Amino acid sequence: MSRILPIVLCGGSGTRLWPLSRKTLPKQFAPLLGDKSLLQLTLERLRLLSTDVMCVAAEEHRFLVQETTQAAGVGGSQLLEPSARNTAAAMAAAALLAEPGQLLLFAPADHHIPDPDKLAATVRSGVAAAQAGYIVTFGVVPTFPSAGYGYIRQGAPLEGSAGEQGARRVDAFLEKPAADRAAQMILAGGHFWNAGIFLVQAQVLLSALAQHAPDILESCRRATARPTRDGDFIRMDRAAFESCRSQSIDYAVLEKSEQVAVVPFEGVWSDVGSWNAVAALHPCDEQHNRISGNGFAIDATRTFIHAPTRPVVALGTRDLLIVDTPDALLVAHSDNAEQVKDAVSLLTTRGRSQATRHRRVPRPWGAYDSVDDGERFAVKRLTVKPGAKLALRMHHHRAEHWVVVKGAAQVLCDGTATLVRENESIYIPPGTVYQLGNPGKTVLEIIEVQTGGYLGEDDVVRFEEGSEPDSTQAAAQRLIA
Structure with missing residues (x-):
């Protein structure tokens, strides 16, 4: 063969x-x-x-x-x-x-x-x-x-x-x-x-x-x-x-x-092209409800609930599709499953980021989850893979406050390397050249609070290897080691 x-x-x-x-x-x-x-x-x-x-x-x-x-x-x-x-x-x-x-x-x-x-x-x-x-x-x-x-x-x-x-x-x-x-x-x-x-x-x-x-x-x-x-x-x-x-x-x-x-x-196949198709992949109860995750159906019939995180209760519903995520909720009649794309178009024209982006954003070093934001602040939850590190970087307009909630972080700030353990914190002022690494064998979790007049993701200067100051480069090598 x-x-x-x-x-x-x-x-x-x-x-x-x-x-x-x-x-x-x-x-x-x-x-x-x-x-x-x-x-x-x-x-x-x-x-x-x-x-x-x-x-x-x-x-x-x-x-x-x-x-x-x-x-x-x-x-x-x-x-x-x-x-x-x-x-x-x-x-x-x-x-x-x-x-x-x-x-x-x-x-x-x-x-x-x-x-x-x-x-x-x-x-x-x-x-x-x-x-x-x-x-x-x-x-x-x-x-x-x-x-x-x-x-x-x-x-x-x-x-x-x-x-x-x-x-x-x-x-x-x-x-x-x-x-x-x-x-x-x-x-x-x-x-x-x-x-x-x-x-x-x-x-x-x-x-x-x-x-x-x-x-x-x-x-x-x-x-x-x-x-x-x-x-x-x-x-x-x-x-x-x-x-x-x-x-x-x-x-x-x-x-x-x-x-x-x-x-x-001759086997079973689905292109999973609609929420009705997704619902069909799950077993149904006596009332033909189908539940994924933390969904609960009370006096409901032919209702699909996708609830991966928080509890979602359908009470007295009929022929509904309910899909919950941390930042957006869809409730649709099952006959309208093919029109979900129209909802995306509407949100896009209204400039809503939820049309195209999730709260959780994967990165090569792990991921960040945008927990909350408001005027002059943003809160994120960072997860860094074992042995991974972020690129050496600097922000012009924002400061960052980190609290380690799981694991230990190796942090490089303007050439000084510091080990920040669980329940400890560190402050990164604007203009600081810094790098975050996870030296451990388990996932590092950090709560990051950003403050400042501008918090856009484009406020970042990433340094290529060898382009940073000599003292920072030497400390970075110690951090990596």
């Missing part, structure tokens, strides 16, 4: 799952099922095929992906997109960086497939067709006439060994149909939901792009001509990649190519 390299496509904004999914934390990174994100579940599934995985992700999400790959127990690299350009460009860039004969399995990061063994077996059954020069897609056997999914209509079986495992030619890709048309297709048989999972040799995909979307291929070829590598991160040329037009692989290649095959997948 040829080695398969899974490539996880981590793009997408996921506005239909607001307020949990936002631009800074799209649905693939949000903990939708227990404490695991859809990306982590995807990586754990693909681990059955390979522990070496490439993720194609936005530059701003690179640390979220890095954190998740570590939690999932997989290694590999991240191909960073300077801007979103849809699946055709993402797949083209990944294929250009692979060996020509490498089998690439492209999979979305935000789908739910609870039977990883069945998926792995289905993917392996498509290897012969992929090696024979086909782009192999995996069609989900439909369980109901959905008008929300695209469909694949199968054609004749492939010839020879390529068709031994049930692979057939794709006769057509069909747009999302009306409900009655979807019912007709299911009754007719031979139609599958399009899950957007593809197995293909790198050279086969590149040849198809050269034939059907040469402009996309050329832009990506220029973007990947001289990639830069920083640890696990692979960066492309920004200008070249951003010159690429945005189009899905379905429209750019698959609907035009005659070398596309389909292998049926």
